[in-house]
Amino acid sequence: MVNSTALAQLFTRQDQALAAAITTDALLLGVVLGLAVVVQTRYRYFYFENALQRSRGPAPPAGVFGWVGFVLRMPESQIEEVAGLDALVFLHFIRTMLGVLLLFTASFGLLEVAVYVGCSFAVPEEFFPAGWSARLSLANVPKASEHQRCTYVTLAVSAVGMNCLTLLTLWALRRGWVRIVAARRRFMIAARDASARVVLVLGAPTAPVQHRDAVLQLWHELHPGAVLDVRMVRDCGSLPKLLAQREKLRQQIGGEVWAHPGCCRRAAALVAPPRRAVVQAEEGELILPADQAARRHSLLQKAREVDAAVAAELRARTAEEADAGRHFLILFSSLRAASAAQRLVHTETDAQVVHAPLPQDVRYEPLQPHGLLLAAAALPAMRALYVAVLFFYSIPITFVSTLLQVPTLERHSPLIKSVLDALGPAVTAFLTSFLPTVALLVFTAMLPSICVFLSESEGWPSHSLVQKQAFEKLFLFEFVWVFIGVAIASGLVASISSFVSDPTSALNTIGGSLASTSNFFFTLMLLQAAFSLPYGEVRLIPLLLHLSKRLVQKKTAPAPAAPHPASENLNRRLISQPPSSSSESVPQPSHAPPAAPPAEEVPPSNPPYHVLWSKVMMGVTIGVCFANVHLIATVAAVVYLAVCYVLFARAILFSHTNQFESCGRHFWPSACGWVLRILFTAQLLLAAVHSLKESFVTAALSLLPAVFAYLGHRHFNKVYLAQLDVLPLLYSVRADDALRRGEVRDVTAEERKAFETLYGEEIGVASDGTAVGTIDGDRDGDPSGNKKVIEHFRSLYMQKELEWPDGLQLSAV
Template sequence: MAMEIGGLLTSAGINIGLAALFLLMYSVFSKQPNNAGVYFGRDLLRQRKLNKLRERTLESFIPSVGWIVRAWRFTEAEVLETAGLDALVFLRVFNLSTKLFAICACLGAILAPLYYTVKHDSPSQIYTESFDHFTILNLNHGSKRYWVIFGSVYFISFCAYILLYLEYSSITKKRLEYLHNARPQPDQFSVLVRAIPKPSEGKSHSDMVEEFFTEYHPGSYTSHQMIYNAGHIESMIHKFELLQDEIGWMKKLDPSKRKPKRAGLCGLYGPKIDPIERLTAKLEDLHGKIRQAQHDVLHKNKEIPAAVVTFRNRRGAAVAAQSQQAENPMSWVTEWAPEPRDVYWPNLSVSFSQLWIRQIFVGVLVFLTTILYTIPNAFVQGVGNINILKNWKYMPKIVVVILDFPGVAWFVEGYLSTLLLAALLYFIPPMLLALSQLEGPSSKSNQERNAAAKFFYFLAGPVFFIQVLSASVLDEVEFLTDPAEIPLRLASDIPRQATFFMSYIMTTGWAGFPLEILQIGLLILNMLKRHTLKEDSNHPELELYSLPYYRVIPQLLLFILVGLVYAVIAPLLPPFLLVYFALGYVVFKNQIMHVYEPAYETGGQYWPQVHNRIVAALFLMQITFVGIFQTSMSTRVSALVVPLPILTILYYQYCLKRFYPVFVRFSVESTTKKDAEDERKGMKDEITKCLEKAYLHPALHPVELTRRASDSNTDPLLPSADSSSMA
């Protein structure tokens, strides 16, 4: 049953009201000096002057939209310099989507009246009608208006090809420029080596690495750093840092509030001592244990069969990282080393032979999770259908009576179901990230890209297809076993769910993006710190977080999928997406420049994943219209649409060969030019310095009893774009 337009308007009213409220709250809260650490953490980190913060005057409590203008004025060059290429690519996804759906919205201005005027002469009582009257479902079988639909499908497809090609080409150029301008970094000269063969008697893994690379890479190999299993030391260092924090907090307290405790067991006996003295003694004892554990790891041969090998130049590293080292492809396996801050050290101790087993295990877990998720998703579908709720035999009579009240049905169908779906999906990305870590990738960026891919498939499965098809699990299995029925089934079921996705767009975007910029969680935490821990508001301890690409990008791709599939079927949907992407662009541009601190830099490696998912969405749209024309006109007309999926596959294959290699490999040409340029600039000393102990396990670095100012989580993770990683 399709949602009435009144239900859609109810959802729009609620979400627009929430969006306005959140944006007004942000406008006021961001002007308060006490909230600088929440809304301008990156500016404080770099000691930028915050002119937008004011003292508590009447003006500071008056809402304004100045932040929107300031965010919009940031140029691509400023984003690249401040946050790196990954952040710029992320924003360009919003930009690309805005252009694409602006075209679709303009086309919709023609298609919507075309559908509605088939059976309506005037828009009387439009708010009580089904939204189906504004979709392709309103056309009669064999109507000549389908030829307009036919032309629209071709028009959108070619617009998408052009926009995607231009974007891929532009981002590829920016990646090459970015790599060319990057200053020397350890990962540009380093290769991660795994599956080192078992050493013969009297030799160590380190000896094996030295002999192998000296023999087979004699002109470029310089040194190596073995990987050690130092996880137990990490836990000790964590306790050490917590003790340092506790001592620092104690020192801020008034001496009269620090109650002395007895030195004996549980404070039951012995002389009374000051808490700071007691904690300092524990800190010194733990410091000695950490130093001893580090000595044992480094000098008692606790290395594992993995190492980071460094080379004299980038060309040598590229040859080693991108070639097979031994006759047995399962030994001496090489790959580009992640940049030091991107390394996920626990996974380096995972045996290379275990990786594929872990991948299979995680794949099964993700599949089972997806299947199990259909149960709560079916519940959400039930909530969104007022007739199902009324006819459920366990439903209390009082609830049935309430559902008959004016406006209640619109609220339940138009807003409640999408709110429940958004709540159910909130916990999925962290779970998928944990599973991606279990798979064994050596870098955090790889884990997040894997988690993003899993989350997109999760959204495309239970959220999109199950929501669209709205059938039992057994029906879906039967449906999938007959591929010939797929276009016909999509053609009949997709148009009926347009209003659900419109409401979902508003719930997660129109209200979700303002909630993102408000940072309600960090705001509450900041208030608790100031009022409970008495933290100095003028010198707050900054806790900066990185942008959760693995959570946000799949959501964007889902709505691109929805938008492309529904652009012609339900032409009133693209304007909703236009608002979604325009608002998201401004919000995340503001967050990238003022709030989020990059945790790594991959040089735009998210883009191929984004591009491929958009191409898949375009392919699904075209397959859907093969079914629509087959059921609504004739097989002959349907055959005229078949060239489009073929063109999409050819376009994808071209991009795979022309652009994709730039994002996964480094050419001998570019690395040789970069090496020659560094030599010409006399940067050999800088290169040598950047390689010194770059890949020593963090737990094996010296631990100081007194924390230096730079030993905090406020250190910039990305100094500047020109000093970022090559890989």
């Protein structure tokens, strides 16, 4: 029997280090909370203005931390209403995995801990390391040859625990799939007048460019009477470059006298290259410095040339013969026809028919004929570049870190040595340890942007797909270098000489390294939960940048002054007598700079889902992989995921507005696939521990859940994945029938209102009982009822480069 004194002696140096880490994290949390109280009290608009700007969402709760209880009580239906399906998918995934880890920890995890601790006291002390944290780890259980009975019991319990964890995770993911598919299906029916009946046809990069008439004829033959319209993704040529140049000139010209559209032609005559500082206006004098008048004249002359080039290019790109491409969007008359089209396989043309992204989510540049060829060539290059970054990033970082070492800097610059001597030994010691890490810190800060750049260069057709690909790249990097690099590679590198001669010893080395790395991940998760996550959501750097911008705007804002009589008379004449748009007139663009936003306005920001998902998946990785090895790491991961849910839900609801809504299509399948890979990694690590303990029967039992995980992944992809894109035919027919009768099935009044606000689409029933946007006719004399739908479709899926800019006249060509 062990007395209290003996129990106290078990509190070793390792336990003291963990206790010190907890104390430090508590102090850091207090500092961050104090900072949050100060900044959110003084600059409350910065943290809650976004929800008000988008004219939807809950009102900011009272108090600095009043939002905590609000977020925890908020149901998922309200999350979908105010933030969209992507936010629902993200927060539902956190809830799902948090529930899995909590349920396992509170049930089988505690049983495992009791067995591990009981085994540690049942064997002689020389077979078990001292310390409470060591006694909670399966990796410290004696080998079977040393204490057979105790070891077999603990290993058998851990193997059964892995089977239970795998089955529990698969059950929770299946419930999530059903929930997300139902929400996605409800959205696709509600969006009946826009994206639900629109499909995107992706042609092969080597396929010939097709004209709209040929495409329309082909699809009319495939689906007689069901195709309403076709929108080809045209080649924009040099329009993006010209429009960017035009916008730059528009920003440069500025000035009150140029603010009214159409004034540039008359103003240009007033500022011909002067020989004096006073320019004669039509009535009175307009005083301008000579150099400013010459500069304005040069800019206006260049603006006229750019406008002429833009108009000529627009004429060429919007011509009837230019209405061609390899990719195109098709609007169908019913949900049934759209669903049937997505099931059609084009074996001859290799065309792929997918559900169309929302209009604001489409990336037209890689869908253009020339962009498609560039994307096809860039895809393997970008993937090779990512592999190089993944495996060889340390080479340039090590080189830069070597150059930033204090002895190296002193050797190349005597001035630096003098400065360091003047600063003192304390500052020198700090710089000696900090400077070599600058390169790694900069690379870590730039890594999310690098992943986004690589994903954009691969030519994905939507912004949400780019975010999903960036998430997978970012998390793969963290999974390889943060988790695998610490949990596995550290032990292998330390014992590389031993397993070169005996490769079978690799599993033993991996299993032995888990005993120490679990404490590292426990400390890491608590540090992230107590400091990194709260400090990131305080958004101190963006707040300082916002305040700096406000300060600059106030200092550079011109003081109000009385207008010059000539200038006032000129503006009055220009407004009352707009110039005619005859064929002889020169282009009259609006070159006035856009109005500055109010000083208190916070520009809307898109939620960085690729970063948020990566952070959540790292917590899931730690929690799942150590659930049956060392439960304290899983407990820390549970705390981390709980903090993630509270902070990220607040940010999504109040601080961010998702401009690239995928409506739950991309992130959920990717996250579920990663969870199953994480499960397989956890099973492999547990089998490594069992091999270290010379228990190969339980090691095989630990790998048995890998079969369940594979079958579950296959079942999810086969049954549920296709339903995220395609409505079942019977479901589509019933929805079309309800639409023809003017009914709105499966959509309540609150959901319909939320949809109209969130996605800008109009659904429901007209006053005469006819559903808006149906094929049963309308009140404007269109017997087929398709006129409004086609016009709405063309206005939604429109390439911005092909729209005539404000102030650009057709006579400019």
